[in-house]
Amino acid sequence: MGQEITTSQLRRWLLAYAARIIENEAHLTELDTAIGDADHGVNMRRGMGKLQERLKEEKQSDNVSSFLRSVAMTLISGIGGAAGPLYGTFFLRAATSPTNGSSIDLVQLTQMFRYGLDGLQQRGKAQADDKTMIDTIQPAVEAMEAALAAHQSPAVILAAARQAAHLGMKHTIEIEARKGRASYLGPHSIGHQDPGATSAYFLFETAAEVFAKTGTD
């Protein structure tokens, strides 16, 4: 797995993520109006605005861990709502995963997502099928791990993550919420896609788009 993802490519990924979330603010609001408190779109847009400001600053560390830590700090304070501590923890924990200093390879990218996922589960106490962001992130990480084990190419690994994340997001339509505000609705939450699972899907969609191009950099 020779391909290396540098800190500036991680930065490009998160700028793409921020832009994608901002484009989808109305969609996230609509999803959260159906089963939550209608604030996910606004909160994520606020956080992504802060993230864009942070990522566009002149001074950027080229160290992957400190870069991810600064992303975490920005999101913890910038998002508000339950998504702030959750996305913040995801990146805070991702920042503790192994790196090569100023870059990571595909194995390490997969580990980065795995560390983030584990942190998220500890923080939010959610399991698969609780109708949360875990339902997107867990299958995506597992798909990456399986594709790595099968010695697939970077493009295939990233595509597998995106596809599994997409299926996971769509699966939240069919299940009943057991965590978060939507859990107060019980069975009435069935038939609606989870807003957190949706915003988390864009992490993998934009990762596939941005990192698939990095081989030629």
Next chain:
Amino acid sequence: MIGLVIVSHSAKLAEGVRELAAQMAGDEVGISQAGGLPDDAQALGTDAFKILSAIEEVWCEDGVLLLMDVGSSVMSAEIALEMLPEQQRRKCKLSNAPLVEGAIVAALHASLGEPLQSVNAVAEAALSTPKLANTG
């Protein structure tokens, strides 16, 4: 004497609970609040950095008890504790107490100079104190 931190999604609620608790405790107990988001006092939410400064505001060696409202306030408080140096973190406790009743009871017992664990125990016991006792 321990310090108390009131954590709420709403700055108004946090201030109101702090006011109620302070009435029980007099001036001796340090009670701080972390309510709402940093940039926008109207926006509902909790912020780990705000909680961190509220802890520092009332910090004392006897410890600090944090009382939270609903949902993500617990996650934000956990992150705030993780940001503290180890020797301070050991002396902070997240309470399972209901916010309003817990804060009032905790303030009273803190003012009597009780240690962190016992203040938290009586505050958490407020969960099972019936509000409508002797009315049947």
